[in-house]
Amino acid sequence: MIVVFAIFAAIVLFSIAYAYSDGEDNAFAQTIDENEISGLDGYSKISEIPAPEKLHAFLLKQFDYYLLLSDSEKSTFRTRLEFLLRSKWFIAKDGLHLHDVMILFVCASMVQLTFGLKNFEFPRFNKIALFPDTFYSGMIEREVKGLTVYQSGLVIMSWPHAFDGYKDPNDKINLILHEMAHALYLDYFGNRRMLYGFDDWQETAYQEFENMERNENHPFLRAYASTNIHEFWAVCIEHFFEAPQEFRKYLPKLYRSMSKILNQDIASRIDQLKAATAV
Numbered sequence: 513m514i515v516v517f518a519i520f521a522a523i524v525l526f527s528i529a530y531a532y533s534d535g536e537d538n539a540f541a542q543t544i545d546e547n548e549i550s551g552l553d554g555y556s557k558i559s560e561i562p563a564p565e566k567l568h569a570f571l572l573k574q575f576d577y578y579l580l581l582s583d584s585e586k587s588t589f590r591t592r593l594e595f596l597l598r599s600k601w602f603i604a605k606d607g608l609h610l611h612d613v614m615i616l617f618v619c620a621s622m623v624q625l626t627f628g629l630k631n632f633e634f635p636r637f638n639k640i641a642l643f644p645d646t647f648y649s650g651m652i653e654r655e656v657k658g659l660t661v662y663q664s665g666l667v668i669m670s671w672p673h674a675f676d677g678y679k680d681p682n683d684k685i686n687l688i689l690h691e692m693a694h695a696l697y698l699d700y701f702g703n704r705r706m707l708y709g710f711d712d713w714q715e716t717a718y719q720e721f722e723n724m725e726r727n728e729n730h731p732f733l734r735a736y737a738s739t740n741i742h743e744f745w746a747v748c749i750e751h752f753f754e755a756p757q758e759f760r761k762y763l764p765k766l767y768r769s770m771s772k773i774l775n776q777d778i779a780s781r782i783d784q785l786k787a788a789t790a791v
Contacts, residue, residue: 529651530694530742532658532687549641555601558615561594570616576681577624577753580781592623592632601639608644608671617678621688624753625696628775637695642671658687660694667691684734684754693749694742709773716769717744732762757782
């Protein structure tokens with residue numbers, strides 16, 4: 513019986529995909545077949561990995577998170593970023609021109625999300641496809657901004673919406689972090705939840721998730737989190753990195769659980785930075 517259940521669980525995990533639609537419609541959405549972009553034909557890596565000082569300058573300017581790190585942590589961040597830049601394949605679809613800066617944003621976000629973890633490589637997800645707008649997924653039969661597909665190890669995103677996540681680093685919306693949160697779950701937590709503490713997080717999260725199902729207007733989390741527990745996880749990731757002090761204030765128990773599973777405490781880092789600059 514246990515063997516049968518394990519086989520069934522593996523089949524479900526193998527075919528699962530998580531999409532981010534957020535309830536918005538766009539008449540100009542692209543229609544895609546995920547199978548058509550699942551191979552490596554047309555994919556490329558970053559044309560040139562910037563020198564450490566250029567990576568440092570880019571991260572200082574574009575990533576508020578990077579400012580919270582010590583000098584040694586910044587060095588570790590850049591080392592991990594260089595690893596992902598060498599290992600991930602990218603493709604731009606439907607006329608979108610792929611720039612190195614796009615690859616930098618995506619890979620740096622992956623480092624940010626997993627910075628507290630030993631395993632940061634996202635080994636299953638080595639392909640990222642970028643579109644010039646939202647797109648219609650034939651797999652799940654709806655229009656989306658992003659899609660994470662376990663079977664093909666593929667993350668697909670609308671680049672304008674992905675980039676919007678960094679125009680306002682505090683609006684609690686970040687498409688790259690959202691999709692990579694799904695990838696993180698599928699890569700590491702899906703069949704090893706106890707090992708990574710995801711079951712403990714889920715026990716805490718379900719209480720708030722059920723509250724959202726009962727109450728339309730949540731004082732902190734946006735409505736999309738009530739879609740299902742997996743979207744709840746991805747939205748929590750966005751809020752954790754973009755509004756950590758609010759998160760700690762409104763949902764202290766869930767914040768502590770997020771900090772534990774990610775091995776990061778962003779709110780405390782901000783507290784320490786503010787204290788240091790106030791002296």
